[in-house]
Amino acid sequence: MNAKYAALLVIWPLPALAQGFAGMGTGAEGFAMPAPDPVFDFPADHGAHPDYRIEWWYLTANLDGADGQEYGLQWTLFRFALAPETGEGWSVPQVWMGHAAVTTPTDHYVAERFGRGGIGQAGVAADPFEAWIDDWRLWGPDFGDLQMRATGAEFAYEMQLDAQGPLVFHGADGFSVKSASGQASYYYSQPFYAVEGVLTLPEGEVAVTGSAWLDREWSSQPLSEDQTGWDWFSLSFDSGDKLMGFQLRQTDGTEFTAATWIGPDGTTEAYPDGAFDAEPLGLTEVAGREVPTRWQVTLPDRGVDVTVEAMNGAAWMGVSVPYWEGPVRISGSHGGRGYLEMTGYE
Template identity: 75%
Template sequence: MNVKALAVAICLAAPATGQGFAGLGTEVDGFSVPQPNPTFDFPADHGAHPDYRIEWWYITANLDGADGVEYGLQWTLFRSALAPEDGTGWETPQLWMGHAAITTPTDHFVAERLGRGGVGQAGVTADPFDAWIDDWSLSGPDFDTLRMTAAGADFAYEVDLTATGPLVFQGDRGFSVKSSEGQASYYYSQPFFEVAGTLTLPEGEVAVTGSAWLDREWSSQPLGGDQTGWDWFSLSFDTGERMMGFLLHEGEDTSYTSATWIEPDGSATPYPNGAFAAEPLTITDVGGRDVPTQWQVRLPDRGVDVTVTAMNPQAWMETSVPYWEGPVHIEGSHTGRGYLEMTGYE
């Protein structure tokens, strides 16, 4: 089939007025919509939800190499649906897209895969857990013990992830509101993965260890029609606490915010719109785009006032829907490392 047509279908729509970023603000008909007070069913909810329009399995990792270099790692599987049903063969309305990346202080390696679910090219099963697209996979006997693999033209990786803490439910017990109009997703994370494995780069193999953060989200209209992108932070502090926070752009000077404070034992406190703040400090030319690559991030209720700086400011994902994604360093009231994703800067 036409790969470009498949990419357009997977992305649902290009950014446009009234549709939100990448069409995620378009109104839906026939799809299920997240409701408050969700009840999750595991391990089933680790799998796919074909009656919702958009879903992802998203892993980012901060790693240290045996060569003394810091690395960032990304593995993402996106599912989008043209209709709220599963289907078989090439007629399935379930479409899949995979992104993989390795970031170093000087390079950013990116690859993308596109696929149909009904022919076995891509999909997710819950028990035992297996998520795949082509020869990329995230799989294991359960959701706590996973092996993650991917490869591009000039890189590859194979790493093991072992959970050392519980799942964390974002928003109100997993119901994550994204706009003042009430658009929302079901959203939980596993921010306690330890990582060990091997990266393959043009100069050879590198053994790595570190930590990873997995995000699971599904919805049908996660954004408002006027929301043009977001800035998402996952921050792991040296003291053991973690924090997730995001800004959703609603205009030149306005945004909708949300945050979650995570204790070392996994207990979480959600914060509503307005409690979390992030302001750009440094703007970098990234392939002709003005992209914020250093931020002042605050969560006053927890005494957080930190500078978040990109390890490699040029970590641009040149994919069907382009965006910025890369590892960051944290300094100020707290220190540590994390990941930053920014969309809507094309």
């Protein structure tokens, strides 16, 4: 799910905020719209879909350092279209935004970049795969064997990613419904990456290993006008099972939810609205607001009743459209680690 939608505030007029978070409840006349029963075409669908209004390549990682410390890592590239037309050079109506972050138990380092399509500054190629904005890159011979790098004022990282399992598809074979009125996206993930590399922090370099989860999603109007933000969980359990779950908060105080259970072999089961539940247990004051950073997450059909707690409650993304994103630890019926993203907290 992720803060990808937040990117649109950069280009959408401020009055649009009244219609869904960052204007994503507004109409999308002229753009393509997701439809049920999608037929994906790989490797082409790893690349960009400029007929749709917004898209992202969104990677998070839970890492263990050679120094005995845990780390979290984020690398994200967003594409959003200013208009449903084509062009050349500077007239190409595609804007790109990158977010990179490193989280430690005590610090959270963030960087943001913007680029234009059509001039080579940013983009995505499908075969061989390459996603880039300036010198930030995610690339490799295919989607299963990737390298990744990014730099910020206080950090840098170079990582190697090796997929240990298949792609997984959310919702109905990749058609992910986001509201009772039918807004939707195309949504698949590669949640099985093994990662190794080097983080560079103010204290110096540290070798790291761990696991990563990459989300791919595109749409043109994925939210309804009464949805104000979301809480998104990607949880990797010690058993080898995984759970993606999200709730979209609505103006009447209710939530629309969806979830995907992922077995160690990549088999999936999708869960509709109401099956997954996330209830805040504790708040952290960060960036002048209170954000829930400790949750009770349940999926009764799978016997999941866990506490999900931020490794660092201050993992605030102070970017153009701010949000919270950071690594979490899992305890209760299942143990493990994962990532949490939260938007729309004022």
